[in-house]
Amino acid sequence: MKKIDELLDKYFEGATSAAEEQQLKDYFAQEKEIPLHLQAYQDMFVSLALLSDVNTKKEPVTIMKPVLTTIHRHRIFMQAAASAAILFCLTVGGGIYYHSKEAQQGYVIINGERYTDKNLILSCMESSLSEVTDYPEDVLFLEGEYQE
Amino acid sequence: MKQLFKRWNLIAIMLLIPMCGWAQKDLKIMALFDEYGKKKGSTMVELSKEMLEAYDMTLYRSITISEDEKAIQKAQKYIAEDKKKAKKIKEVVNKGLIVSGYYQLIAKTDKGMNRFILFKVSRRGSVSIVYIEGKLDSDDLVTLLFMFKTE
Known part of the structure; x- marks a missing residue:
């Protein structure tokens, strides 16, 4: 008791250690026969003990994780x-659109240079068609002859 | 599950739609247009539908490559491959090599479009390829060729 x-x-006096303070809290919380001159402090230390319990007790934290179902x-x-x-x-559609737009306009590429002039394109078409029929033998093949 | 299949079918259709309409893409000679079309010494022509209406064509592509032995060899090789898809062939062969050819391909485009390849290796050492798609038939094409020849 003297202790x-x-x-x-x-x-x-504010000179107690944490362990000594815990000792006081335990005493007032657990002792059933507290001397009269100490009873005045009982409520205070029991309350302090409860408060420290609340502070130290950590509530389990529930982490909400997204559940990925099959759906x-x-x-x-x-x-x-x-x-x-x-x-x-x-x-792909863009490519086709670009290609079809280009085809709609028509063009000729000569030595790497691109031209869209209608007359030039038509004249190049004519010359390429006459190019593929410029052999005398072609007259034969156009008439249906087959040579090998 | 059925819904899942329906969705997959829809995605497959969406992916296949843009692939349609590339009839000339199945031909080996098109590689020549891609490879030599923009090079020096080449003349490549592609004509619009509007410009071709008078000739009953929907597509006209031609390329003439000058003095390129490699290009000639490639063209002859590609023509030999593509003529397997032809239903009408008329050729001039010199020393086992095709020097001139007319090929009407099996129609692959919709609405019964005809497809033709005209090929020529000239004495000047240039090679010309013409690819034509359209409603015109072989007689129309021959008439057209004579027309350009006599002009």
């Missing part, structure tokens, strides 16, 4: 596949 009195004095996976996969398909179509 508790000493600890109390030390406590109020979710399918949906993500389908969205990715659809995006890839759209991207592919846009790329």
Whole structure:
């Protein structure tokens, strides 16, 4: 008992260690027959003990993790596949559009230089057609002869 | 599961749609257009539908490559491959090599379009290839060739 009195004095002087303070809290929380002159401190130390319990006790933290079900996976996969398909179509479609637009206009490339002049294109077409029929033998093959 | 298959089919169709309409892409000679079309000594022509309406054609592509022995060899090799797809062949062969050819290919395009390849190695050492797609038939093409020849 004398020890508790000493600890109390030390406590109020602010000279107690954490272990000594815990000793006081344990005493007032567990002792059933507390002397009359110490009963005044009982409520205070029990409250302090409860408070420190609340502070030290950590509540389990529930981490919410996204649950990927099969449906979710399918949906993500389908969205990715659809995006890839759209991207592919846009790329290829763009290429076709560019190519068809180019074809709509018509062009001739001479020695690496590109021309879109209609008369020049037509004259190049004529010369390329006459080029493929410039042999005397062609008269034969055009009439249906087959030589080998 | 059925829905999943339906979706896959839809994606497959979406992917295949842009592939249609490339009839000339199955021909080996097209590699020659890609390789030599923009090179020096070459003349490559591609005509629009509008410009070809008068001739009943929908596509006209031609290339003439001057003095390039490698190009001639390649062209002869490609023609030999592509003529396997022809239903009508008329050729002039010199020392085992095709020097002049007319090929009507098996129609691969829709709406019964005809496809022709005209090929010639000239004495000047140039090679010319003409690819034509359109509703015109072989008689129309021969008439057209005579027309250009006599002009």
